[in-house]
Amino acid sequence: MILNEICGKRQLEFMKQFTYIREAGTEGELKAALAIQEELRSFGVESRQEEFEFDTWKILEAEFTVTEPFVKTYKVAGYGRCGSTPESGIEAPFLYAENGDAINLSFAKGKIVMVNNPMNGDMYQKLVAAGAVAFVTLTGTPIDEGDDTLLYTRAVPKMEATPIQGVVLHHKDAMEIVDGGATRARLTLKSELGKATSRNVIARIEGTEIPEEVLTLTAHFDTVPQGPGAYDNMAACAIIMELCRYFKAHNPRRSMEFVWFGAEEKGLLGSRNYTEVHKDELKNHQFNMNVDLAGQLVGGTVIGVTGDPAICHMIEYMAHEIGIGMVTRNAIWGSDSNTFAWNGVPAMTLNRDGFGMHTRHDIVDYISPWSLERSAKLLGKIAESLGNIAVMPFPRAIPEQFMKELDKYFNR
Ligand SMILES: [Zn+2]
Incomplete structure (x- = not known):
């Protein structure tokens, strides 16, 4: 990997335009999807949107009164x-x-x-x-x-x-x-159910030699209604955008699909739609590399691996090779990687701890180009190795124990 082609400042510049809330099903989310596509186009990558409908709700009245004493x-x-x-x-x-x-x-x-x-x-x-x-x-x-x-x-x-x-x-x-x-109160609630539309943005870099084998790099771009989600999760969107740019210039042997998911905050709905719509192709998917929570300066990097423990050792070795500090955890992970694992595709989420998630304080001011660059280099190293390795170095299987935990997670 040509590590000096990865630029944290460029990622931060890209992020700076997303100062608005992008709750799934709203104008903000749609606007962000179009901006992601625009950025891809700027370096010659065509993308598509895949829309999906989801159940939502509306509160018409909510009241709570203490009546005694x-x-x-x-x-x-x-x-x-x-x-x-x-x-x-x-x-x-x-x-x-x-x-x-x-x-x-x-x-x-x-x-x-x-x-x-x-x-x-x-x-x-x-x-x-x-x-x-x-x-x-x-x-x-x-x-x-x-x-x-x-x-x-x-x-x-x-x-x-x-x-x-x-x-x-x-x-x-x-x-x-x-x-x-x-000691006594009165509670009134009037609500109704409805429908809303969200979307995923998908861009594909075709593999030069083994195009039928697919690796995914993914990050959700929607937010909760409380804040503009820089750390959660536009920083991750910028990281995979930077890697899409890199791999457009340095074609891997395997295919890479870059997916920006909508409606993650509503229950991983974007990734769930993606795995349903592309069910038949999933058998060719080798590994999902997801990023959720990234970009703050003070923090530490954890890669949650839902798959064979050999993947943890492999990733740790790669981190040693480039000298970027991190730890792995072999577990299920509360993000879109879970959806892939649940569908039989080994998966990981790159995660950096930080401040302000799901609050109005989750703003770009706390995002550091240094951190973006390090995370993009680490993920880029993993993606490039797997994109070009002759034979995939770990089993394409999810350990039984994780499947049990995932069943529980998704049926909760
Ligand atoms: Zn998130």
């Missing part, structure tokens, strides 16, 4: 995908159940129950089983001020039955509610 209405945001309360809301005794442990939940029957963490499937089922009639969750920290106290709608995971509804409120208000000894 004092009366106060709090700012809340609603939970989607769990239906609506009766029009006049649900009024019931109120319980703060902390992390929803068994002792606290033994007092939940017939109550509106507040728990600390965002609602997941497990907690939802526990609350229903305990007889809760509605739920409240918290967000934020006690030191938030101004825009940091803004609330955003969220949704419960897709489940067969959603008998109870809920809202999210801010940490500071939760403190006031518990401190004030709230």
Whole structure:
């Protein structure tokens, strides 16, 4: 690999245009897809968009009022995908159940129950089983001020039955509610389901000698609604863009497909659509190299490998060769690489720890060209080796244990 052809400054320049929120299904996401295609065109790579529809939700009304021993209405945001309360809301005794442990939940029957963490499937089922009639969750920290106290709608995971509804409120208000000894409350939620459209951007560099074998380099370009996602995940988009530019100039022997995924934040929907649409070609896919969370200066690099442990040793050897510090972890990984692994394609996610993910503070100001360059060199080294090696050096199989964990992950 000609390491000095990889340029961190160029990656940062590319990133600087994405200062807007790119939530899946919105104008921002579409605008970003077009900008990615424009950048590819600037160095002679044609790309295509693959659109897909996904289920979404809308909150029409969300209200939460403590009614005893004092009366106060709090700012809340609603939970989607769990239906609506009766029009006049649900009024019931109120319980703060902390992390929803068994002792606290033994007092939940017939109550509106507040728990600390965002609602997941497990907690939802526990609350229903305990007889809760509605739920409240918290967000934020006690030191938030101004825009940091803004609330955003969220949704419960897709489940067969959603008998109870809920809202999210801010940490500071939760403190006031518990401190004030709230014993009774009223919760109203009105929501509806709908559809939205997201898209993947796909560019292919055809292999010169073994074009039928495919390696993918992937990164999601959508964001959560809270912030413009520089670290999560436009930095990764810039890294694979830089490598696409490199491999356009230095054709590998195997084919490389570069994919910028939409709707990752909605549950890996872009990669799930990609693996469905290209199901027949997946048997030719040898390895997925995904990047999620990248570009900040202070941090450390971890490569999560979902595949044979031999892949970890191989990647570590390559990192030693070029002297770039990192560690590997042989595990499933909460990003688009999981989708490939679940479909039988060994996969990795390059990940750098950092600050501000899923907040309005995730901005390009904290992105470092030094970090972008290092990560692009490391990933480029791996991609170039595998793109040109005579025979793939690890089995194209996912260890049984990971398949079990992935089944659980995707059916959660
Ligand atoms: Zn991400």
